[in-house]
Amino acid sequence: MKHRLLGLLAVFSLGVVCWSAPNVSDSIKTIRAVGSEGQGxxxxxxxxxxxAQADAAAIPAILNAMNGANPLAANWLRAAVDTIAAREKKLPLKGLNQFLANKANNPRARRLAFELIQGTAPDAAEKLIPTMLNDPSVELRRDAVQRVIVTAMELQNNKKDKLAAGEYRKALDAARDIDQIKTITTRLRQLKQEVDLPRHFGFLMHWHVIGPFDNTERAGFNTAFPPETEVKLDAVYKGKAGDVKWIPFVTADEYGKVDINKAYPGLIKEVTAYAYTTYDAAAARDVELRLGCKNAYKVWVNGKLVxxxxxxxxxxxxxxxxLNASFKKGRNTILIKLCQNEQMQNWTKEWEFQIRVCDPTGTAILASNRPRTPAKGTDNN
Amino acid sequence: MKITFAITLAFTIITASADWPQFRGPNGNGISADALPTKLDKENLKWAADMPGRGLSGVIVVGDRVLLTCSSGPRQHRLHVVCLDAKDGSVRWHRQFWATGRTMCHSKTSVAGPTPCSDGKYIYANYSSNDLVCLDIDGNLQWLRGLTLDYTNVSNSLGMAASLVVSGNVLVVPVENDSESYTIGIDKHTGRNLWKLNRPKAANWTTPTLLPGGFKGRDLVALQSSKGVAAVDLKTGVSVWNFGNGASTTSSSAVYDGTLYVPSNGITALQPRSDGKAPDQIWQSGRLQPSTASPIVLGKHVFTVNRAGVLTAGSRETGEREWQLRLKGPFSSTPVAAGKHLYCVNEVGLLQAVDTTAKEGEITGKLDLDDQILATPAIANGAIYLRSNTKVYKVAK
Structure with a gap:
């Protein structure tokens, strides 16, 4: 809704910003109408x-038009900016800086604005980087985090461990990219500092699992076993090789991996399991569920297939x-179906997933009922 | 004299065009009419250009433009199309897009996996994220698609790498994978679907092969998969014939003089029929074993190179193995040919020229670029262009 409003404001403001190119607003409107399967x-x-014939003064307005634009339209608009910027010698630094400074603008468009500034006024861009440590644009934030990591490393190399730890902690709080998080974590642990990665990422660690159900010839993926119609944690169902029931399952993996093989030991193939958890949300909101999984899967939130x-x-x-999902205020349910196929190679043993709840920047959104990060997980129960 | 004439005749099925507009060149057979150095020396390295991102898609060449794709960013979500000047490797233009599909892929491959193609006026580029863009040769965007936005389960977590082919008004876009699996015929002018075929639900990295005039004067496109080869009408996507004996999902078929050499149970040579019935099998040889690299047909031979680096020459007519030559491997890229020489580049950047008319093949030159090269080279304007993960090299006389 916020983005849609920004988009409208962008289009209305074009007449003022781009007085030299009267076709700009019409062109933007047409481009923003592109849709699926090549429509538009x-x-x-x-x-x-x-x-693309507009002069450089139009660039901030085109960037503005990326607010609320669909991803295809954003790419079209980017092409216009790139074409103009490649042709024009002088870019509108003031307008670009204003656009960059407004953190409500499209994060990718802001990064593009930054790179245009960087190309024209590298010294000014350099000065901006430290101000972006908690920027909503993950790409802008990344540069700032890297600065802090470098500073921390210098402190560590000079044996200033306490100061270094403080800088690493600052970097970790801001970091959203896995490579940076891993670097920082390694360094903090060298300095004997504790790092709670599951909490940082927002991984869901506490589950109930049930299975195995059948997945012979991969048919289980499209078979609705009982947990898809009801979740009763005390129920008993007929599984692939006898009765099955829900069992509590906790992972202590610091990257939140829920290894179903630990619940059902032995190499079992052509099977399906379900994992279920609840998430208490302080308020209704849209979230991203970020899933890592190399098995066939389905995810439901509050009974709705995501x-x-x-x-x-x-x-x-x-x-x-x-995966985009909406949480209601209070208790939400998350159900994951995880299928294992018939392959028998070593690299096909994995039957696991990891999932976290975050916002579009990757910042963890923690449940109000989130238990402490477990020190020990379920193993062979 | 007779021998010379025979050799000349054997190498006549080549293109007169100097462009290299797609994976394996103008006819999709990896053969160029250009003359290249056969001895190979550091002197032959004319320039090397740094790229703004990673990739293993092949270079294409249109006139004096050398074009390729890259991806960059911590999640490889920034997609690049770069146009270099063939003369000196300078950047003529550079365009970027944001990936709209998933960018997960194996660390050895890249989001810039598929080789772009061109009809001479426009460039068509796709990525593992299933973003598809059309630019004119000056870099002006003509249209774009986000195929994973359109079809949400079109993706491959190892990475997509099948390349595009264009003919007539149709751009053939293979997006075959374990889940929502299609090959799509797209109007090259608008980016809209002309046809969309459901394809076997299995990851597939092979590039379609054009069969011009393959059935009653109509152009066909041969789509390879784990099931075999399906030839469909290029304009409509309607199936014309099917070969169902299975085929590789990595190494792509080669076409030469109307015969299709399919990586199936080794290599199977198929002669398409004019009545649209299943093609006649000429021969099948389990002793010709392509690996990742696709076969290439040159002169009287069909060649395969396995990962270890053994180049095998089989008779084009019978499939019988005639000789083997150990090259320095391993190989991911497909050999290309100029004159009677094959040019093979291994994964660590050693370019090796092989005289295919020597009794058991002969390595006539080597050039060590000392770089990771997985992409199939391009030959145009008397040069061979090699693309590493981060650079482009021009090698010429």
């Missing part, structure tokens, strides 16, 4: 031709899937 491409191509994918053992990483 032909009109957008014509609009881009006109828009997403599913039937791919097995192709690879995974933290934040592999970014």
């Amino acid at each position: 491409n032909a009109a957008a191509a014509q609009a881009l031709k006109k828009l 997403f599913g994918r039937d791919e097995y053992h192709r690879g995974t990483r933290i934040d592999h899937y970014r």
Whole structure:
């Protein structure tokens, strides 16, 4: 809603900002209308031709138009900015700085503004970096975090451990990229500092799991076993090889990996399990569920299917899937279906996932009922 | 004299075009009419250009423009199309886009995996994120698509790498994977779908092969997958024939003189029929084993190179293995050819020229670029262009 409002404001303000290019607002409107399966491409191509002829003064307005634009339209608009910036010798630094300074603007557009400033006035851009440590743009924040890491490393190299730890802690609080977080964590631990990574990321650590249900010939992915219609933690169902019931399961993995194999020891294949947890939200809000998983999966929030994918053992990483969901105030339920296929190679043993709740920057949103990060997890129970 | 004539004849199925507009060149067979140095020396390295990101997509060449894709950023979500001047490697233009699809891929590959293609006027580039862009040769955006936005389960967590081909008005876009698996025929002018085929639900990194005039004068495109090869009408996507004996999902078919050499049970040579029925199998040889690299047909031979670096020459007519030559591997890229020489670059950047007419093949030159090279080279304007993870190299006389 906020972005939509910004987008409208952007379009209304064009007449003032881009008085030298009367076609700009029409062109932007056309470009913002592009949709799925190539809808609007032909009109957008014509609009881009006109828009790309605008002078450099139009760049802030085009950046503004990225607010609330769909990702395809944002790329079209970016193409206009790139074309103009490559052609024009003098860029509107004042307008770019103003656009960058407004943290409500589209994070990627702000990063683009920063890079344009960097190309024109590198010294000014350098001075801006330290101010971006907690910026909503993860890319802008990254540069600032790196500065702090470098400072901390210098302090550590000079045996100023206490000061170094303070700087690393500052960097960790701001860091959202996994490579930086891993670097900082290693350094903090060298300095005997505790790091609660599950809390930093917002991984969900406490679950109930049930299974195994059947997944012969991968048919289980599209079979609705009882947990998909009801979650009763005291229920007993018929599973693949006998009765199955919900069991509590806690992971202590610092990257939140829930290893289903630990609940059902032995190499079992062609099976399906479910994991269930609750999340108490302080207020209703949109969240990102960020999932890492190399098994076929489905995710439900409050009984509503969010997403599913039937791919097995192709690879995974933290934040592999970014799923949008809405939490209501109070108790929310999260149900994950996790399928294991028939492959028997060593690298197909994994039957696990990791999931966290965060905002679009990757900042953890912790549940009000979040227990302390467990020191020990469930193993072979 | 007779021998010379025979050799000349054997190498006549080559293109007169100096461009290299797609994966494996103008006819998708990896062969160029250009003359390249065969001895290879540091003197032959004309320039090296740093790229703004990573990638293993191949370079294409249109006129004096050398074009390629890259990706950058901590999550490889920034997509680049870069145009270099063939003369000196300077950047003529550079465009960026934000990935709209997932950028997860294996660390050895890259979001810039598929090789772009061109019809001479426009450049079509796709990425593992299934973002698809069309630019004119001066870098002006014509249209774009986000195929994972359109079809939310189009992705491959190892990374997509099948390359585009364009012919007539149709851009063929393979996005085949374990889940929502398609090959799409797209109007090259607008980016809208002309047809969309459901394809086997299995990861697939092979590039389609064009079969011009393949059935009643209509152009076909051969789509390879784990199931085999399906030839469909380029304009409509309607199936014309099917070969169902299975095929590689990494190494792509080569076409030469109307025969399709399919990485299937080794190599299977197929002769498409004019009546649209299943193609005739000419031969099948389990002794020709392509690995990641695709086969190439040159002169009287079909060549395969395995990961370890063994180059195997088989008879084009019978499939019988004729000779083997140990190159220094390992290889991910596909050999390309100029004249009677194959040019093979291994994963650590050692370019090796092989005289294919020597009795058992002969390495005539080596050039060590000492860089990670997984991309198939391009040959144009008397030069071979090699793309490493971070650079582009021009090698010429």
